[in-house]
Amino acid sequence: MSDATAPYDSFLLVSFGGPEGPDEVIPFLENVLRGKNVPRERMMEVAEHYQSFGGVSPINQQNRELIEAIRGEFDRSGIELPIYWGNRNWHPTLPETLRQMRDDGRRRALAFFTNMFSSYSGCRQYRENIAAAQEEVGEGAPVVEKVRFGFNHPGFIEASRERVRTALAELEGVSPEQVTILFTAHSIPMAMAANCDYEMQLRESCRLVADGVEAGPWRLVFQSRSGPPQQPWLEPDVCDAIRQGHAEGQLKALVIVPIGFVSDHMEVLYDLDEEAATLCRELGLPMRRAGAVGTHPEFVRMIGSLVLERLDPTGQRPALGELPAWHDVCPTNCCLYTPQRPSR
CATH class of the missing domain: 3.40.50.1400 (Rossmann fold)
Incomplete structure (x- = not known):
């Protein structure tokens, strides 16, 4: 064998x-x-x-x-x-x-x-x-x-919904329909995004989570980009989205959900709990950050x-929403990308 x-x-x-x-x-x-x-x-x-x-x-x-x-x-x-x-x-x-x-x-x-x-x-x-x-x-x-x-498994979606419900409950004096949900994920280069299903899967997860909680509108935004300025990455950045939404009078209160991360690691703590939270305080915007799924x-x-x-391959493969349960074995051309190398 x-x-x-x-x-x-x-x-x-x-x-x-x-x-x-x-x-x-x-x-x-x-x-x-x-x-x-x-x-x-x-x-x-x-x-x-x-x-x-x-x-x-x-x-x-x-x-x-x-x-x-x-x-x-x-x-x-x-x-x-x-x-x-x-x-x-x-x-x-x-x-x-x-x-x-x-x-x-x-x-x-x-x-x-x-x-x-x-x-x-x-x-x-x-x-x-x-x-x-x-x-x-x-x-x-x-x-x-x-x-x-x-990303569309009932366990991940329900764990994420419960994290959002907890954050919503912590926003005192704000009714749920006044709360905008910003789902965040790590930004990636546009050239990488063009050769994978990252955005599609993220949007499906966001939709499934948002559909299961009582809140206002939602939006997918990104964080933690690290490439050179001339290289296009997925946007908008979470802080840019907050500034724009506040300037346009669209935001009354926020729950930020790190949907793209399974634990509250450094990028979540710094980019959201430090930078985004500081910005919201400066704007006078009530905000709570939902926990990542972690050990839910x-x-x-x-x-x-x-x-x-x-x-047991004969068992069930549960999945919610419009996309099927994802493949186990990746196709040979799955998520192809050639990272840019440092110039000499």
């Missing part, structure tokens, strides 16, 4: 990674930006964001908490797969983790990427990272296959559900 047809014997949480001390910030960011056309001054600006939080990104601890929640869900669901964790940019790195899996005798793993939407950086690049790690580990490196994206029980159950789908 080849490794590609062996039974699944492990689960791999694949994530971005983050520094856990001031001395790790620059090496981490250099890993993140290697091969990308991002000015060094922008990197140093982002480094200051991390240093303002003591040089510690919350993402690693949040992943540890998610792993514990997944372990409990696996126990409840009868899923007997040991859980591993590997990152793209910082320890534990994917090569370190795949080497450990090989040494533990693991041959074939199911992977969950801590991202709900298709794009080069959110899917294909992770698959390339895994392939590079397998090559580095060499003979015996486990086969790794991802579960489908859950419905989200964790969704992860278990996606694993069970692969363990």
